[in-house]
Amino acid sequence: MRRVVVTGLGPVSSIGTGVTAFGAALRAGRSGISRITSFDPSGFPHRNGGEVRDFDPAAWLHRLPPERWGRSSQFAAAAARLAADDAKLDLDTVDRGRAHAVIGTTSGESVVVEAFTARLVEAGFDAVPAQLVEQLPAGRLAHAVSEELGLRGESLTLATACSASNYAIGYAYDLLVTGEADVVFAGGADSVCRWAHAGFYRLGALTESACSPFDRDRSGILTGEGGAVLALETREHAEARGAHIYAEVLGYGLNCDANHPVAPDRDSIAECIRIAHRNAGITPDQVDYICAHGTGTPANDLVEAQAVLAVFGPKPPPMSSIKSMIGHTMGAASGFGAIASALAIDQGFLPPTINWSHPDPQLADIDPVPNVARPATVRLVQNNGFAFGGNNAIVLLGAAR
Amino acid sequence: MTPLTINGLAALSAAGDRPEALARRVAALAGERHPGVPIGGIVTEPLPRAEGHALTDFDVRARLGRRGTSFYDRATALAVVACGDALADSGLTVDDTNRARVGVVLGTTVGSLKSTSDYTRETLVQDKPYLVNPMLFPNTVMNCAAGQAAIRHGLKGINATVTGGPLAFFNALRYAGNAIRRGYVDTMLVGAVEEFSAHRAWASALSPAGGEVAAGEGAAVFVIGSDAGSAGNAAVCAVATGYGPDGTAEQALTDCVARALHVAGAAPTDITLLITSETTSSGRRPQRAAALRALGGHRPADLVVSRAAGDCGAATPALALAVALGLSGHDDRPPSGLVLLTAQGTDGGVGAALVRR
Numbered sequence A: 001m002r003r004v005v006v007t008g009l010g011p012v013s014s015i016g017t018g019v020t021a022f023g024a025a026l027r028a029g030r031s032g033i034s035r036i037t038s039f040d041p042s043g044f045p046h047r048n049g050g051e052v053r054d055f056d057p058a059a060w061l062h063r064l065p066p067e068r069w070g071r072s073s074q075f076a077a078a079a080a081r082l083a084a085d086d087a088k089l090d091l092d093t094v095d096r097g098r099a100h101a102v103i104g105t106t107s108g109e110s111v112v113v114e115a116f117t118a119r120l121v122e123a124g125f126d127a128v129p130a131q132l133v134e135q136l137p138a139g140r141l142a143h144a145v146s147e148e149l150g151l152r153g154e155s156l157t158l159a160t161a162c163s164a165s166n167y168a169i170g171y172a173y174d175l176l177v178t179g180e181a182d183v184v185f186a187g188g189a190d191s192v193c194r195w196a197h198a199g200f201y202r203l204g205a206l207t208e209s210a211c212s213p214f215d216r217d218r219s220g221i222l223t224g225e226g227g228a229v230l231a232l233e234t235r236e237h238a239e240a241r242g243a244h245i246y247a248e249v250l251g252y253g254l255n256c257d258a259n260h261p262v263a264p265d266r267d268s269i270a271e272c273i274r275i276a277h278r279n280a281g282i283t284p285d286q287v288d289y290i291c292a293h294g295t296g297t298p299a300n301d302l303v304e305a306q307a308v309l310a311v312f313g314p315k316p317p318p319m320s321s322i323k324s325m326i327g328h329t330m331g332a333a334s335g336f337g338a339i340a341s342a343l344a345i346d347q348g349f350l351p352p353t354i355n356w357s358h359p360d361p362q363l364a365d366i367d368p369v370p371n372v373a374r375p376a377t378v379r380l381v382q383n384n385g386f387a388f389g390g391n392n393a394i395v396l397l398g399a400a401r
Numbered sequence B: 001m002t003p004l005t006i007n008g009l010a011a012l013s014a015a016g017d018r019p020e021a022l023a024r025r026v027a028a029l030a031g032e033r034h035p036g037v038p039i040g041g042i043v044t045e046p047l048p049r050a051e052g053h054a055l056t057d058f059d060v061r062a063r064l065g066r067r068g069t070s071f072y073d074r075a076t077a078l079a080v081v082a083c084g085d086a087l088a089d090s091g092l093t094v095d096d097t098n099r100a101r102v103g104v105v106l107g108t109t110v111g112s113l114k115s116t117s118d119y120t121r122e123t124l125v126q127d128k129p130y131l132v133n134p135m136l137f138p139n140t141v142m143n144c145a146a147g148q149a150a151i152r153h154g155l156k157g158i159n160a161t162v163t164g165g166p167l168a169f170f171n172a173l174r175y176a177g178n179a180i181r182r183g184y185v186d187t188m189l190v191g192a193v194e195e196f197s198a199h200r201a202w203a204s205a206l207s208p209a210g211g212e213v214a215a216g217e218g219a220a221v222f223v224i225g226s227d228a229g230s231a232g233n234a235a236v237c238a239v240a241t242g243y244g245p246d247g248t249a250e251q252a253l254t255d256c257v258a259r260a261l262h263v264a265g266a267a268p269t270d271i272t273l274l275i276t277s278e279t280t281s282s283g284r285r286p287q288r289a290a291a292l293r294a295l296g297g298h299r300p301a302d303l304v305v306s307r308a309a310g311d312c313g314a315a316t317p318a319l320a321l322a323v324a325l326g327l328s329g330h331d332d333r334p335p336s337g338l339v340l341l342t343a344q345g346t347d348g349g350v351g352a353a354l355v356r357r
Helices: A018-026 A070-087 A108-124 A130-134 A138-149 A161-177 A194-202 A235-240 A264-279 A298-310 A332-345 B019-029 B060-064 B074-090 B113-125 B134-140 B146-152 B163-180 B196-206 B249-264 B287-295 B315-326
Strands: A002-013 A099-104 A156-158 A183-188 A228-234 A246-257 A289-291 A382-385 A389-400 B004-013 B103-108 B159-162 B187-194 B219-227 B237-243 B272-274 B300-304 B340-342 B349-356
Touching: A002 A018, A002 A161, A002 A235, A002 A332, A002 B019, A002 B113, A018 B060, A070 A108, A070 A138, A070 A183, A070 A228, A099 A161, A099 A332, A108 A130, A108 A194, A108 B113, A108 B159, A130 A228, A130 B196, A138 A156, A138 A183, A138 B237, A156 A161, A156 B159, A156 B163, A156 B237, A161 A183, A161 A228, A161 A246, A161 A332, A161 A389, A161 B163, A183 A332, A194 B060, A194 B113, A228 A235, A228 A332, A246 A264, A246 A289, A246 A332, A246 B159, A264 A298, A264 A389, A332 A382, A332 A389, B004 B019, B004 B074, B004 B163, B019 B315, B060 B074, B074 B146, B074 B187, B074 B219, B103 B146, B103 B163, B113 B134, B113 B196, B113 B340, B134 B146, B134 B187, B159 B163, B163 B187, B163 B219, B163 B237, B163 B315, B163 B340, B163 B349, B187 B315, B219 B315, B237 B249, B249 B287, B249 B340, B249 B349, B272 B315, B287 B340, B300 B315, B315 B340, B315 B349
Parallel strands: A099 A156, A099 A183, A289 A382, B103 B159, B103 B187, B272 B300, B272 B340
Antiparallel strands: A002 A228, A002 A246, A183 A228, A246 A389, A382 A389, B004 B219, B004 B237, B187 B219, B237 B349, B340 B349
């Protein structure tokens, strides 16, 4: 069977764009949280988010005209371009029909939907400009990647909410394993928007200033944004061109709670972990680090920890949340998790959970790698992603062998 | 590649909520365009035109009861009903012995544009921008319909939502085929849904290619598996999708059709019907032209389902497949041969599928 490797990393995030800046920020435990500027947050009791303040699409995009594409598509395309550059992949040497784009998202072109809505509230439907209508379809996130890199393979945007990047990486893995692809650009993208900020606030799931997963006093998420894309290749393809291999994708597992639209389900998540381990052919004792979904809501972190304990027993591997640094980047979240996981393996460190100050007696067996990155030999990482709709998705990455 | 058998189906459209209803309308129209019906009370906002292709009598409570359905938006309601009808048609009983092996993948364009836009609207027009209804928040997320279908029907296998507008159903077929062939599930409910709303009607009317066919709505869902015991059933023989950068979508579609023929081991002359996802009823038809370029000189019968069902976005090709399986052949014999379905999404996104009747 063909093997699948990670050869390029493309993060566009609030703590840094490009693998060098992002990796350094993860190690330093930097926060990307600031007061929201993309909409006026003054009417909200909570006003912080993880915006990519300095995002300049024209600085990264070679072929895509930014003005014709929404912000999430721009994030996806810029992240894919960064991943291709990081992989040192000369696309002219690639069979473009066997090069695919698979991008996950929660809210697609949410900023465009908000502009569409603002216009119809102001002046009616017939005043909405055609160019906004053209930018609405969520399928354009993957198309932006295909267009930017000139890929002729499948161009798929998966809309499985906050685990969508793991879905994308999983599907990309299958395309490569089954021989349908040589190269796949997989990950996710989403943008900060008013409606998600409002919705999470009203659900009681939005914290005020800093996100502190696994802390006793954690009180919710902060919405974030960005693009996170990985260049995946068959090992054969990567080795033939002498590419640097960050990590190997060992497999993934998906299942569905089929229970509640928003509340996480411990038993179902535990089952998803077991499915992922089985598909990847590994056992729990081999896992060195869990890149947690770790949203920072009281319920999510407790349920996730209980599911991990149910599978791993009383001494699970360290489990940190990078959402403490970048907020909840929705459909990009598990893509950033996968990038962090690949860097953990490649560079030998565990990203920290920052803003952590009080142990939670209910999470006594969980090591959240508090506040400071930790040097470690990391050979196998479990990257968790969970979502509304009970869409659980877990990807396993291993050291190159 | 082993074909995936179609073991059950459901189709809800403006022609009715039985799968054969739209096929009957298509046959009766004989290529002419249905004008649609007055939309009336299901939409309160102004519309670009008074007529559309909506299920004006659809009542989710009449179909599913009140429990669990009160926060459904229209797209979710249509999808959940269609999934239930398709399961019933397949005869598959879902219980604790198999529910982890049955999954769902649904295609969409942006989910429920009305749910999302209305939610955003509340943040603009309320006294405080956070005075939104938390119970409606999940409806703003595109996987709402597939997630609710899983809850309603107890389906714990792979649950996915794919986008792509008219291309989404082809994406869903590919996603489902992979999930089955890789052994992750035994059965997938595969479909697409689109709701009628003022938002969609305007988006359709304002889009560059839009306006000629009135907006419509519908949902079609197919129960597919690799069951050897269903050899006599219709089957999905090949699905190919691709992208044509730099304005090369038509060439990419020709390539997809050729690839689908290759995967299916079929000859162009095996194709008895070509169905495109076009929403134009006259003038140049680039999809048809692109498909025919892959068929040598062969010219199968062809059909544009949006003329009968309206512009149903992501649901159009799924409804088209239901029509193809519901049409009678010559002298009322069952239809035969391969159906070629094509779609073009936004930008360079294209797809083709070959289905054996």
